[in-house]
Amino acid sequence: MKLGKMNMTKPMLARSGAPFNDPQWIFEVKWDGTRALCVVNETVQFFNRREMDITYRYPELQAIRENIKASCIVDGEIVVLKEGKPSFQNLQRREHTDNPFRIRMLSKQIPAVYIVFDILFVDGKDVTKKELSHRKSLLKRTVSESSRVMVSPYIEGKGKEYFTAVTEAGFEGVMAKRKDSLYYPGERSEAWLKIKKTKTLDCVIGGFTEGEGQRAPYFGALLLGVGQPFTFVGKVGTGFSHEGLTHIYEMLKKRETDTNPFAEKISVKAHFVEPVYVCEVKYLELTPDKKLRAPIFLRLRPDKDPEECTLTSFNYE
16 A cells, blocks of 8 residues: 555645534644654555655654554654653654664654544545544544554544643643544645644744854844745744754755845845745734734744745634
């Protein structure tokens, strides 16, 4: 069973929403890891949203083959848990590592867990046109849990109460899904909603400013843009770990260019880069001139295409 041959290379996407109650919907934790489709045959393969094979980064997840009773394609999130909750920092360490020795070391020090929430194919049979409630039942019969794989739990109807409980426990939000929703690969559907505690936006990095003081060897802030034409929405200079500063600076220097990628002239002194890297920031609000107020860097998003980054994709409280 090959992923590409079945045209199942892109996962279904969600729109943004606010908490609500409805008996026709289910609600589950938004795990906030790396979204990945998993192809299960004799071994398992993981493909992120950009159709990149990321299997090599998570050797410990080969063990989940013992917990899956059929050849199938399932959908889920790869997370690194810390005290029962996803750890941004530890996941970034895993995603930024290509050295085989370091991959093996980190797989033991901060192992990943694959949290499964949907099933698309079973023994060659396409189940994407079955309702979600049917797919959830099929998923439970197909996958048994272990330390490396978990079936995402959910509740029915009580979205407001669940959102409050989940966010108070330290998670970033919930996913709401219609019980009768079909699975539409690569499409963003109103039948799935992401409901987050904080406002976040996926932005494309278009440049950086020079660092000062302790940041002199790296950069001061990232210049962010969205959409086509590529529109400047502000800069972010906080939220970076030392390891993150080093990694991002080295990454951007390889893409430096003399050409301003933004549609407008940038008033600050900047080093421009090719607009190919996506990052996620949180912020207080959008100003009237469509700039981010008080943005804080959260993480790089290598699983997202720059074309996905628009102002219509931002997430409300």
